[in-house]
Amino acid sequence: QENEIKLLTAEIERLKNFGCLGVSPSLEGLRDENAKLKYRLNFLKKSLQEERSKSTKSMININSCLQEIFGAAIQAAYPDLENPPLVVTPSQQPKFGDYQCNSAMAISQILLKTREQKVIPREIAEKIAKNIPANECIEKVEIAGPGFINVHLRKDFVSKQLSSLLINGVQPPAVGKRKKVVVDFSSPNIAKEMHVGHLRSTIIGESMCRLFEFVGYDVLRLNHLGDWGTQFGMLIAHLQDKFPDYLSVSPPIGDLQAFYKESKQRFDTEEEFKKRAYQCVVLLQSKNPDFIKAWNLICDVSRREFQKIYNCLDITLIERGESFYHEMMKDIVKEFEDKGFVQVDDGRKVVFVPGFPVPLTIMKSDGGYTYDTSDLAALKHRLCEEKGDILIYVVDSGQSVHLQTVFAAGQMIGWYDPKVTRVAHAAFGVVLGEDKKKFKTRSGDTVRLIDLLEEGLKRAMDKLKDKERDKVLTPEELKAAQTSVAFGCIKYADLSHNRLNDYVFSFDKMLDDRGNTAAYLLYAFTRIRAIARLANIDEQMLRKAAREEVLVLDHEKEWKLGKCILRFPEILQKILEDLLLHTLCDYLYELATTFTEFYDSCYCVEKDRQTGQIVKVNMWRLLLCEATATVMAKGFDILGIKPVQRM
Numbered sequence: 001q002e003n004e005i006k007l008l009t010a011e012i013e014r015l016k017n018f019g020c021l022g023v024s025p026s027l028e029g030l031r032d033e034n035a036k037l038k039y040r041l042n043f044l045k046k047s048l049q050e051e052r053s054k055s056t057k058s059m060i061n062i063n064s065c066l067q068e069i070f071g072a073a074i075q076a077a078y079p080d081l082e083n084p085p086l087v088v089t090p091s092q093q094p095k096f097g098d099y100q101c102n103s104a105m106a107i108s109q110i111l112l113k114t115r116e117q118k119v120i121p122r123e124i125a126e127k128i129a130k131n132i133p134a135n136e137c138i139e140k141v142e143i144a145g146p147g148f149i150n151v152h153l154r155k156d157f158v159s160k161q162l163s164s165l166l167i168n169g170v171q172p173p174a175v176g177k178r179k180k181v182v183v184d185f186s187s188p189n190i191a192k193e194m195h196v197g198h199l200r201s202t203i204i205g206e207s208m209c210r211l212f213e214f215v216g217y218d219v220l221r222l223n224h225l226g227d228w229g230t231q232f233g234m235l236i237a238h239l240q241d242k243f244p245d246y247l248s249v250s251p252p253i254g255d256l257q258a259f260y261k262e263s264k265q266r267f268d269t270e271e272e273f274k275k276r277a278y279q280c281v282v283l284l285q286s287k288n289p290d291f292i293k294a295w296n297l298i299c300d301v302s303r304r305e306f307q308k309i310y311n312c313l314d315i316t317l318i319e320r321g322e323s324f325y326h327e328m329m330k331d332i333v334k335e336f337e338d339k340g341f342v343q344v345d346d347g348r349k350v351v352f353v354p355g356f357p358v359p360l361t362i363m364k365s366d367g368g369y370t371y372d373t374s375d376l377a378a379l380k381h382r383l384c385e386e387k388g389d390i391l392i393y394v395v396d397s398g399q400s401v402h403l404q405t406v407f408a409a410g411q412m413i414g415w416y417d418p419k420v421t422r423v424a425h426a427a428f429g430v431v432l433g434e435d436k437k438k439f440k441t442r443s444g445d446t447v448r449l450i451d452l453l454e455e456g457l458k459r460a461m462d463k464l465k466d467k468e469r470d471k472v473l474t475p476e477e478l479k480a481a482q483t484s485v486a487f488g489c490i491k492y493a494d495l496s497h498n499r500l501n502d503y504v505f506s507f508d509k510m511l512d513d514r515g516n517t518a519a520y521l522l523y524a525f526t527r528i529r530a531i532a533r534l535a536n537i538d539e540q541m542l543r544k545a546a547r548e549e550v551l552v553l554d555h556e557k558e559w560k561l562g563k564c565i566l567r568f569p570e571i572l573q574k575i576l577e578d579l580l581l582h583t584l585c586d587y588l589y590e591l592a593t594t595f596t597e598f599y600d601s602c603y604c605v606e607k608d609r610q611t612g613q614i615v616k617v618n619m620w621r622l623l624l625c626e627a628t629a630t631v632m633a634k635g636f637d638i639l640g641i642k643p644v645q646r647m
Contacts, residue, residue, distance in 0.1 A: 058174040060161055061569040062137065063088055063099070066151060069135050070101045076131035077124075078107065085110070088151075090567065094556065097142065097150035098563055104128065104147035121147025158562050159551040162627055165565070166546035170634040172215040173569035175576065181212045182220045182382045185394035186310075186317060189226035190302045191235055191260045194309055195446040196439050196505070197396065200428045203494045203640070205394035206315050207581050208426065210638045211572065212390075220386060224378065225321030227299055230368075231260075233281035236294045237273060238263035240280075247293060253301050285326075305450075312453050313487055314640055325377035329369045332377050333362050339413060353412060356405045375406045379423075383415045390422045392579065397427040397500070426579045429502035431494075439505050453490070459507050460486035463519075473646060480644045485511070485519055488641040492518030495639055496585035516589040518641060521632070524592040526647040528629045532622050535605040535614060542626050545619045552620050557598040561624055564594045568631050572638075581639070588635045595628045 066088045074084045085106035091097050104125035111117040111124075125147040132141065139154040165171075185205020188194045194202075205221070212219045238259065243251035253259050266273045284291040303319070310317065333349060336342050341351050347365030360372040382388045393403055403425045410416060416423065433439040439447055460482045464470065470478055493510040496517075497503040513519040532542060553559045571587045574580075604625060606616040636643050 057168050057171045059165065059171050059569045060566075061173045061573055062153070062161075062566055063090070063570040064173075064573065065135075065137055066099055066101070069132060069138065070103065070128065070149075072133050073128045073131040074103060074107070076133075077127040081107065081110065090563075090570075091150065094560070096144065096148070098153045099151040101128070101141075101149040101151065102147075104149065108147070125149050153563070155553050155559070158559075158566060159553055161566050162551050162562055162624070163546060165627055165630065166542075166623055170568070170630055173573055175215045175217075175573075178216055178218060179389040180218045180220070180387055181209075181390040181392065182222060182386055182388040183209050183212070183392045183394065184222045184224050184378075185209075186315070187224040187226070187395070188302075188306060190299050190321075191231065191256050192226075192302075193257050194306060194449040196431050196449060196452060197446070199449055199452070199490075200431060200494055200499070201394045201396070202309075202313065202315055203491050204426065204428060204499055204581065205392075206313070206640050207491075207495060207638060208392060208394065208579060209316075210640060211575060211581075214634075214638060215572065215576065217390075220388070221317050222382075223317040223319045223321070225319055227321035228323040228326060228374070230278075230281050232284055232295055232298070233277035233279075234263040234267040234273070235260065235298050236280040236284065236291060237277045238266060239294050239298065246297060247290060251297060253298075256298070256301050256305065309449055309453065313491070314642070322371075322374045322378075325374050325381065326369075328377040328381065329373045332373055332380065333369075336362060336413065341409075341413065351409060353405050353408045356401070356408060358401070358405065360405060360409055372402075372406065375402075376409060379406055379410045380415055383410065383421065383423075388421070390424075392424050392426050394426045394428070397429055400425060400427055424579065426499065428499040432502050432504045434504060434506050436504065453487070456486040456490050456507065457482060459511055460489070463511050469647065477644070477646050481647050484522060484642050484644045484647075488518040488522055488636075488643075491640055492521070492585060495581045496589075498580060498582050500580075516585065521588055521592055521636075522641070522643055523647055524595070525629060525632050525636070525643045526645065528595060528625050528632070529645060531599075531604055531625050535617050535622065537617065537622060542622065545623055546626075549620050549623060551623055555602050557601045558621070558624060561594050561598040561628065564591050565624075565627050565631055568635070584635055584638060588632060591628060591632060591635075595625075598624065 067086055070088060071086055074081070074086065078084060085103050087102040087106065089100055089102070091100050104121040107124050108119055108121040111119050122143060125143045129141050129143060129149055132138065137153055137157045139152045141152070142150045144150050183205055185208075186198060186202040188198050209219050209221050239246055239251065239253075242259075243249070243253075267277055280291060284295055309315075333342070336351055337349075342349050342362070343352065343359075344350075345359075348361050349363040350359040350361050352359045360376070361370050362373045362376065364370060379391070382391050395403060407423050407425075410423070411418060431439045461478075463485065464473075464478065464481055469481065473481060489510040493505070494503065510517055511519050513523055532538075551562065553562050567587065571584055575583055602618075602621055604618055604621040605614055606618070607613060608615050633643065
C-alpha cells in the first residue's frame, strides 16, 4: 500500500507540472491517505483532460506560434541576452514569404550598446535561423536584405488548420485562465434623452463585451446611469406641482426632456421653487418613501426610452447607477481620512493624488458628495466586491484626466496593483457633422439618438428600393435587410474608425456599398453564402466534405485566402491588448477583398456555357468559401452586426 501511495504521489507531482492544480472538491469524507490520493489523482486527470480538449479546439494564433519558435531560437543563439526583442509580423508581399522575423536589427543594436560588439544583423539572422527548433508550421526560412528572416509556412499545416476551423467552428484563441471583466459603458443621464454622444460608448462597449465573452471571460456589463444628484430636487418639486396626485395616479410624463427644461427654467428664475428643490434633495437623500416613489417614477420614464434604443441596437446592460453607490460614499470618505490622505480646503474635503494637479473633492462644504466620491465608490466596489481582474471604462476622451486621477487614487490607497489588475480608460473622440463641427441639428440642438436611428431605417429602405430589392425579396426579407443595413451601417461606421479619433457621421458614406462599409461587407457575405446554395450543396454535404476533403491550396489566390482566414485569432488577440476594434473592421474588409480576388481567379462551380448546367463542383474551394463566411459571421457577431441570408 505504501508503495502505491508513493507511485500516486509521484504521479500527482508529475501532473502538477501541467499547471492543473485548481481548487479541488472537499476531501473530508475520504478517510485514508490512499483514497484521498486516488480521488485527487482522478480529479487531476479529469481536469487535465478538460484543459487538453479545450486547447485542441482553440484556434491557433500563428503569429504567437512563430513568436514562440523564434523566441526559442534567439534564446539558443544568444543565451545571455535578457528579454531579447521579438518582432514577428505578416509579410506585406508574397515574395517576402508569409511572415517576417525582424529581430536581428534590434539585437545588433543591443550587442553594440551593452557589449560594444559590432555584429552585422545578417550574421545574427543566420545564427537565429540555424537555431530554429523542429516545428510543424515552418516550411523554410530565407534571409533577405540587411537581416530580415522571411518565413514560409507549410501548406499542409495551413490546410490542417482550415479543416479544424470547418469541423469545430470558429473557436476563440487560447487566452489563459478565465478572468472577470467589468465594462462600464453607455451610462446616459436620467431625465435627459440619449444623444449622439452616447452612441459611441454604447456601440464600442457592447462590442468589447462580446469579444471578452467570446474568449471565455466572465463579463459584467454595467450601465452607470446618472440617476442621483441635486437635479432630482427640481424634478420632484416640479412633479409635485404639475401632478399633485402622482402618488396614486401614475403621471403621464410623455416628454421628459421638455419636463426637465421646464423644471430647470423654474429653478433658475423662481427663488421659492429653488428653495423647495433643495428641500426635496434632502428628503430624497434621507430616503423619505414619497420622495423615493417620485424619484422612481422619473427614472422609469427614462428607462423605457433608453430601452427602446437598446432594443434597436441589440445592447445588453445591467443598470447600476450612481444611486447604487450612495450608501458606500461615507465609508469611502472615512477610509481616505483614516489613511491620512484628506486635506480640508475652504470647507471641502479633498484628496491630492501624486502626479495630478487637480485634487479629487470627496465631500463638499455642505456635506454633500460629488462625482469624484461616487466614481471612487464604484471603483472600489468593482475591485473589492465584484473581484474584477479587468476594469474597462468606455467614456469619452474629455473625462481622461478625471478617470486617471480616480484610478491613481485607488492605487494609492491600496485597492489594486496595476501589475495584477488592469484598469483602463477606453477613451473615444466626438462625433462630428459633415461640416467637421460637433454633430448638431439645424436648429443647433444635440441630435437625439432615437431620431438618428429612425433616419437610418428610412435611408436604408430608400437604398434597398433604389437597388430594386423590393422586387426580389419578400416583405419579411426586405424588413430584415432594412434593419440589418441601417443599424449595421451605423455601428460599423463608428467601430471602423480608430476610437481615439473624432469621426464624421455621414449616412451617404456609411450606406455606400463600395469600400470599407457595412453595406459592402453584408452584401459580400450574402453573396459568399449563396455560392454553395446555388450549387445545391447543403450544410450537411459541406460538413461531410470538411471531414473528408483535403483543402488544396495550390493556386496563389487560394493560398492567400487560406492564410488571411487564419489571421483571425491574431487580430482578436491584438484587440484584447489595445481595445481598438477598428482592427477587426480592417481585417474583415481585407478578408472580403481577398475573397473577391480568389473568387475571380478560381472557379468554385464550373458550368456549361451553353446550358448553364453545373458540370463540376470544386469542393475544396466551396470549403474555402464556407471558412471565409464562418469567420466573417463571427466577426459580425463581435461587432454586433446581424447579417441576412438574402439581400
